[in-house]
Amino acid sequence: MKLTDRYGRRIKDLRISVTPRCNFHCVYCHPLGLEMTDPPGTVSVADVAHFVQAGVILGAESVRFTGGEPLVRKELPEMIAAAREAGVEDVAVTTNGTLLRRRLPELMEAGLRRVNISLDARDPEVFRRLTRGGDIRQVWEGIEAALAAGLHPVKLNAVVIRGENDGEVVPLAELTLERPLHMRYIEYMHLNNAPFEEYRAQFVPGAETRRRIEEAFGPLEPVDTDPSAPARAFRIPGALGTVGFINPVSEPFCSNCSRLRLTSDKKLRPCLLTELELDIAPAFDAEDPVEALLDAILGGADQKPAFGNTLPTRRQRVMLGIGG
Numbered sequence: 001m002k003l004t005d006r007y008g009r010r011i012k013d014l015r016i017s018v019t020p021r022c023n024f025h026c027v028y029c030h031p032l033g034l035e036m037t038d039p040p041g042t043v044s045v046a047d048v049a050h051f052v053q054a055g056v057i058l059g060a061e062s063v064r065f066t067g068g069e070p071l072v073r074k075e076l077p078e079m080i081a082a083a084r085e086a087g088v089e090d091v092a093v094t095t096n097g098t099l100l101r102r103r104l105p106e107l108m109e110a111g112l113r114r115v116n117i118s119l120d121a122r123d124p125e126v127f128r129r130l131t132r133g134g135d136i137r138q139v140w141e142g143i144e145a146a147l148a149a150g151l152h153p154v155k156l157n158a159v160v161i162r163g164e165n166d167g168e169v170v171p172l173a174e175l176t177l178e179r180p181l182h183m184r185y186i187e188y189m190h191l192n193n194a195p196f197e198e199y200r201a202q203f204v205p206g207a208e209t210r211r212r213i214e215e216a217f218g219p220l221e222p223v224d225t226d227p228s229a230p231a232r233a234f235r236i237p238g239a240l241g242t243v244g245f246i247n248p249v250s251e252p253f254c255s256n257c258s259r260l261r262l263t264s265d266k267k268l269r270p271c272l273l274t275e276l277e278l279d280i281a282p283a284f285d286a287e288d289p290v291e292a293l294l295d296a297i298l299g300g301a302d303q304k305p306a307f308g309n310t311l312p313t314r315r316q317r318v319m320l321g322i323g324g
């Protein structure tokens with residue numbers, strides 16, 4: 001079966017947040033002072049297995065594990081293996097990279113295929129400020145480990161924030177010249193309950209980011225991309241890697257959205273940018289969880305809104321609890 005929503009969008013990509021915890025405190029994501037252990041009721045390996053099995057029956061083709069920081073979750077390899085055993089080839093993680101060098105072998109052995117690593121700056125001081133204390137050297141070790149292990153593609157994500165890391169856009173693009181790295185610039189979304197005026201002042205449209213790169217390297221060459229992928233990809237002429245722009249605010253891609261999210265506390269989130277969450281925790285405890293989750297997923301897809309709200313607004317839940 002191929003699941004489509006009421007607007008005709010094929011739902012095929014599952015995003016699973018496996019923990020609300022993180023070892024970074026990025027200014028655009030993480031409120032200070034979150035707990036150090038997963039709260040009771042956090043998604044388990046069996047929950048992931050059942051959710052993905054139901055998703056596969058409904059035509060899911062990819063699973064991405066996120067968080068919080070998914071690599072702080074001890075059971076991540078078992079979760080990856082469960083997704084592969086359910087029949088999903090394309091199993092990926094989005095990570096801040098700090099624990100990647102250490103954990104990559106077990107993740108690959110479990111069947112990990114792809115990684116996205118967040119890297120908001122090349123300058124260690126700018127990086128430390130944005131992540132509130134992060135050590136960029138650990139992230140570089142993770143990136144090097146992913147490249148050495150032959151993972152492909154290795155995508156790097158940077159959220160661009162005026163006055164913080166907009167000066168890093170060109171140095172980050174430079175990384176693609178001699179290595180097969182795929183640098184993606186993400187527009188800052190108002191998901192952290194920042195004061196509205198501060199958010200507006202710090203927002204940088206993707207077109208401006210692209211202009212900066214073209215001023216430095218000349219016109220970018222378009223690269224073929226999957227229309228349901230959020231990033232439009234380009235190449236600096238002669239570069240080994242690519243640069244891409246994820247512009248959810250200035251160029252919303254809702255009409256091609258193929259995602260359904262499961263939060264770490266077992267809520268189904270049909271859209272990142274609307275508050276609607278369906279509490280599907282009881283389905284995981286049902287006698288036949290896969291059967292119950294089929295209904296839950298069908299219900300979630302049916303309620304997927306046509307568009308998300310990218311305007312600054314007070315959010316019930318910050319990014320960390322949802323999973324980007």
Ligand code: SAM
Binds near residue numbers: 187
């Ligand atoms: N901890 C992992 C990481 O940082 O890659 C995974 C979770 S993080 C929430 C997933 C992605 O969401 C990251 O690439 C991060 O940069 C992005 N993100 C977080 N807050 C954001 C915001 N306010 N606007 C745009 N992207 C955001």
Ligand code: SF4
Binds near residue numbers: 025029068320
């Ligand atoms: Fe943690 Fe990722 Fe959020 Fe940064 S973006 S605070 S690394 S979850």
